Amino acid sequence: MAGDVHALARTLMRVAVVGGGWAGIAAAVHATRAGHAVTLFEMAAQLGGRARSVDAGGARLDNGQHILIGAYVETLALMRTVGVDPQEVLARQPLALVGPDGQGLRLRRGPAVPAFVAAVLRHRGWSWRERAALLRHAAAWALAGFEADAACTVERLCAAMPQRVRDELVAPLCVAALNTPAPEASAQVFLRVLRDALFAGRGAADLLLPRAPLSEVLPAPARAWLQAHGSRVRLGHRVQTLTATTAGWAVDGEDFDAVVLACTAHEAARLARAVAPAWAAQAAAFEYQPIVTVYLDSAGTRLPQPMTALPEGPDAPAQYVFDHGALGACAGRFAAVVSGARAWTQRGLEVTAEAVRQQLLDAFAPGTWRSPPLVRRVLADKRATFACTPGLQRPATVLAPRLCAAGDYVAGPYPATLEGAVRAGKAATAALT
Structure with a gap:
């Protein structure tokens, strides 16, 4: 009987999700699946945040070129939940970091570690000394559990590598994964990305390149799914106020039992300043x-x-x-x-x-x-x-009882990626209860 009462309480919880990017979509979908009554607020005219499609002179362009990889298990699962077949909207291919001259690192299908080693050995653009140096470094990272000192940069981590390997592999891989140049980037986060992508298992490093507009990859199907399952989606609504009430929270005067702030760190800091000032200060401090x-x-x-x-x-x-x-x-x-x-x-x-x-x-x-x-x-x-720099302190998921944050910027092991956003949305929903 007690279990039934708790289940009913979860079903009847009114949840506001503020922000309709990929973190907000994930939070809203997971909250809806858990039985909550969800309202999703998004200031733009469509969902998707920094990964959506825009009209450009009669053409449909994405508001940025995005790459997914095989290790994005939560993102792929979310797509399937809202009725999207990843094979239809994403072109999957083994990782290939190849230049205009055709030279580069090409992984073949198969177990991750042998595929990486074989790709390095096949790289004809590097000398045997350069290939051996990369494999020695990779082996040392693996033996150390892909851990690095929190204050270490990627440039320092790879300082002993041959210059050509650093220029042709480390630097472009680092800036693609962390959007931070190697001299400024966190070695700790870089190694975590390498571990979970290049060395996590078969297919984890595969490139998943959108061949449909980004809005069709997740945001538009997610909106249809949410509305079909009884959730409200309020577009063109920038939330102005978040206040604590005796029963929970009020969002622009509307009462909710719980709130997920899935907007940008800047917007979340604005809304949380009065109710969680220390958290808001940390969220507002990002470079x-x-x-x-x-x-x-x-x-x-x-x-x-x-x-x-x-x-x-x-x-x-x-x-x-x-x-x-x-x-x-x-x-x-x-x-x-x-x-x-x-x-x-x-x-x-x-x-x-x-x-x-x-x-x-x-x-x-x-x-x-x-x-x-x-x-x-x-x-x-x-x-x-x-900026994914060494020792960066990121704000926590939980701000206050039944008030959580979701975004690729909240505390976690990954840089700002779509997978990081989706995982944050799922974690925030779980933390509400």
Whole structure:
């Protein structure tokens, strides 16, 4: 009898989720599945946050090029829950960090560790000394449990590696995973990412590249699923106030038993300042790294692989370019990504876009571009992710009884990724009870 009463109490709990990014979607879906009465507030006109699609002059573009990997188990599970088949919307391929010259690290399908070792040994762009040095470092990291001193940077972690390995593998991998340059990035978080991606198991390192607009990958199906299961989705509503009541919490004057703050750290700090000032101060203290995505069109062009690693330099800002045609999406459309883009945003988006366009022309062999690449749109997110620096203290999930936070910035082992956001949303919902 007591168990039935507790189950009924959980079913009848009114939960407000503030923020409809991937963390908020995860929180709302898990709360709905648990039987709670959910209201999801989102200030934009659609769900998805920093990973959604936008209209751009008649075209449907994502508000940033995103990569998922096979280790994103919670994200893939969430997609299936709301009726999305990952195989239909994501192109899966073994990890390939390959440059315009075709040289690079190519993993084959199979157990993770042997696949990585074999890929390093096959890398013809490096000498035997360079390949052996990378394998020695990887073995040492594994023997140490992929742990590093909290104050250590990625640059210091890899200082003894050959320069070419650092330039061609460590630096682009670090900035892609942590959106923080290696001299500033946390070695501890970097190693955790390597452990769970490259060495976690078969398929964990596979690239999952969206071949459908991001809104169709999760946000739009999630909205339909939530509404079909009785949850309210309130778009275009920026929450103004959060206050404690005798029974729970009031969100803009509406009573709820529990609240999940799944908005940005900046917004969460604003709302929590009066009820959890210490938490709010910590959430407001983040430094951020921007990401710039440059969309270009080149009719008739097809690159050798869907994702190509680019040589970076003082006048070459992008680390990767994606061929949407090779992904089964829009032929002749390309997305070049500039991660850790603080210095380039200071130079201006027009300068950055032109530098990317010239970088693409210079990086590939003559004749690759069947028509000159033309910049279609430049999208910059100046607060794309927190700067993942050594010793960074991130705010906790629980602020107060039945008040939790969800976002890729809350305390956890991962950098700011979609998987980190989804896991945070699930954890926040669990913590409410």
